[in-house]
Amino acid sequence: MDLRRKPRIAESVIQGFLFLCGAISILTTLGIVYILGRESLLFFANEEVNLLKFFGGTEWQPTIGRFGIWPLVTATLMASLIAMAVALPIGLCVAIYLSEYAPQRTRSILKPILEVLAGIPTVVYGYFALTFMTPLLRGIFGRELVEIYNTASAGIVIGILVIPLVSSMSEDALSAVPGSLRQASYGLGATRLETSVRIVLPAALSGVAAAFIVAISRAIGETMIVAIAAGAGPNFTFSPFRAAETMTGHIVRISGGDLSYDSIDYNSIFAIGLLLFLLTLSLNVLSQWIVRRFREEYE
Amino acid sequence: MSVAVDRSPQAQSETSRTSPNGTGRYAIEAEKMSVYYGDYCAVRDVDMSVPSNKITAIIGPSGCGKSTVLRCFNRMNDLITSARIEGEVLFQGQNIYDDEVDPVEVRRRIGMVFQKANPFPKTVYENVAWGTRINGFRGDMDEMVERALRSAALWEEVKDKLQQSALGLSGGQQQRLCIARAIAVEPEIILMDEPASALDPIATLRIEDLMKEISEKYTIIVVTHNMQQAARISDYTAFFSVDDRRTGNLIEFDDTEKIFTNPSQKRTEDYITGRFG
Known part of the structure; x- marks a missing residue:
């Protein structure tokens, strides 16, 4: 041999x-x-800018040399926070329903439908925000309060956009929790709710947190919806009903116009891009830490 | 009174239920209980009255429905959507399958220990405390946890690692933790589904000793595929077998000693002596 x-x-x-x-x-x-x-x-x-002006200024007017990043950051954060306020609770509830409550048949119908939501082009969502969500908000809160372009409308629709992401990834994490843990819980006289929320969810925490982080990164980076519905012009405001431009929205508007290669405007969008990148990166690092700190490992 | 079940159709109607202990108090009684998974009948016409504060073993060949029967006693089969139960299961005189009965309450009073130790991925302390907490326990939690762990003969081994993850314990310790967890909610009956089958012989003996100890306070029904174990620990033994349609039947239910030395049924004898199964 x-x-x-x-x-x-x-x-x-x-x-x-x-x-x-x-x-x-x-x-x-x-x-x-x-x-x-x-x-x-x-x-x-460039001599017109420095880090202090960049991070200290509340006005972003490249034409007159004002490069304060805050108007763009606040708009981004506001739209993302609103999106998360919509997507995380709803997405998580959908995930818990699908994984712990829904009969097999319902789940096999609902999950693909939900995933279709994720396949709708974001430009459609953008016009959905502008032509449906905005009038709705104006109807509820009053036309004087809510401007035609506003971050709330864009944020809510970004939230709807990422619901399938949150629910699908969270559902995978919840379903992966071994059935023996559920049985142990039921065997102690726990209700379905107690079992889902206090046994299954903590055991699936790392997966659920990962879903949240992907969703937040997606919301921060979302461009089309905010470009269409949030407004076209930096505006330092904390009101979600005012028009404002997010970092991504600004980049897309500036780079869409005719911009000379060497101008400071052109370079500025890279700075915004870098900040955006650092923002999502630090979120990822933070979430890794949170998951390590709180996860309950089974097996 | 000792009645063995004769599975001939004529005799079936006369023996409405069997128990090795005709005059004593019963913890739980199955009456003409059949279990179906979809169209498949897993267990047919079980009549079985389980005496209180004793250890009852359920033995039989694979696929005879031992675990299915056990899970009917605290409505764990509810979690399987295709499962359907006919007949009655009486617990303190009430059919636990009545519409107005809350399965959650049934499971609190009739606890369960599973084949594979399944502690929650939480601390040792929290594993014991959790069940009582969801049931609205208002007393001294530390004291309760210690008492439950002592009852499960685990306190000395884990008292210094109460705040560590339960998954760090050995397999035998995990299973005793699961017993402690079940004891903590103070059920009346503890169902055990092959609680020692995944453990080494020494850990198995500790579980068996523990079962004997706690049987003074609790009724224990244990499914085991280990006949020596049934003979060692149980007061009563129920023998199930399986017919050619793969439906389980209760063949004989009697004092453990009688089942193992002088069974009334030929099939029981064949199984005990190792001729099949």
Whole structure:
């Protein structure tokens, strides 16, 4: 019998190919960071701006050299917070319903329908916000209070957009909790609600938190809806019913116009992009920490 | 009074129920109980009165419906959507399958320990405290937890790691924690579904000793595939078998000693002596 090692070329080829696939995604990320960083440096190297003005100013008017980031940040945060206030509770409730309450048949019908929601183009959602949600808000809160373009409307619709994301990922996490834990809970005389919320949900926390984070990142980065429905012009306001421009909305509007390659406007959008990137990155890091801190590991 | 069930159709109507202990108090009684999963009949016409404060073992070959019967006693089968139960299960004179009976309340009074230890992914302390907390326990929780852990012969081993995860305990300790958790809510009956089958012999013996100890306070019904275990620990033994349609039947229910030394039914004897199963 020949026990000598045989050369297995296919094995090395496939290994190299898989490594290449992994490398491409990592290199792309690094490339994006590099470009963002380089162009941002050019922006901050300009004598009209510095970090203090950037983070201290409440006015963003590139034409007159005002580069205070806060109007864009507050609009982004407001729209995202509103979106999360809509998506997290509803998404989680849908997930708990699907995983713990719904009969198999209902689940097999509902889940695909919900996932169709995620497939609707965001431009459709944008006009849905502008032509349905905004009039609705104006009807409820009054036309004087609610402007035609406002972050509340955009935020709510972003929330609707990410509900399937939250519910689908959370449902996967909840369903992965072993049935033996549910049985143990029922065996102690727990109700379905107690079992779902106090046994299954904590055990699935890491997966649910991951769903939340993906949803928040998605909401912060959402562009089309805010570009259509939130407003076209930086506005430093804390009222969700006023028009305001988010970071993404601003980038898309500026880069959509004719912008010369070397202008400070052009560089400024990279700085905004970098900040956006850092924002979602820090959210990810924070969530990793939260999950490690609070998760209940089964097995 | 000792009545064995003869499964011939004529005899069936006369023996309305069987119990090795005709005059004593019963913890739970099944009357003409049949269980279906969809169209498939898993167990047919079980008449069985389980005496209080004793250990009753349920033995039988694989697929004879032992676990199914056990799960009927605290409505755990409700969790399986296709399961359907006919007949009655009387607990303190009331049919637990009546419409007005709350299965949650039934399960609080009739606890369960499972084949594979399934502690919650929480601390040791919280595992014991949780069941009582959801049931509105208002007393001294520390004292209650200690009492339950002592009853489960686990206190000495875990008293210094109450705030650690229960999943860090050994398999035997986890199973005793599950027993402590069941004891903590002070049920009247504890159902055990092969509680020691996943444990090594020493851990198994500890569980068996524990069962004997707590049987003074609780009625224990234990499913086991280990006949020696049934013989060692139980006061009464129910033997189930399975017919050619894979439907389980109660063949004989009597004093453990009688079942293992002088069974009335040929099939019981065949099983006990290892001729099948």
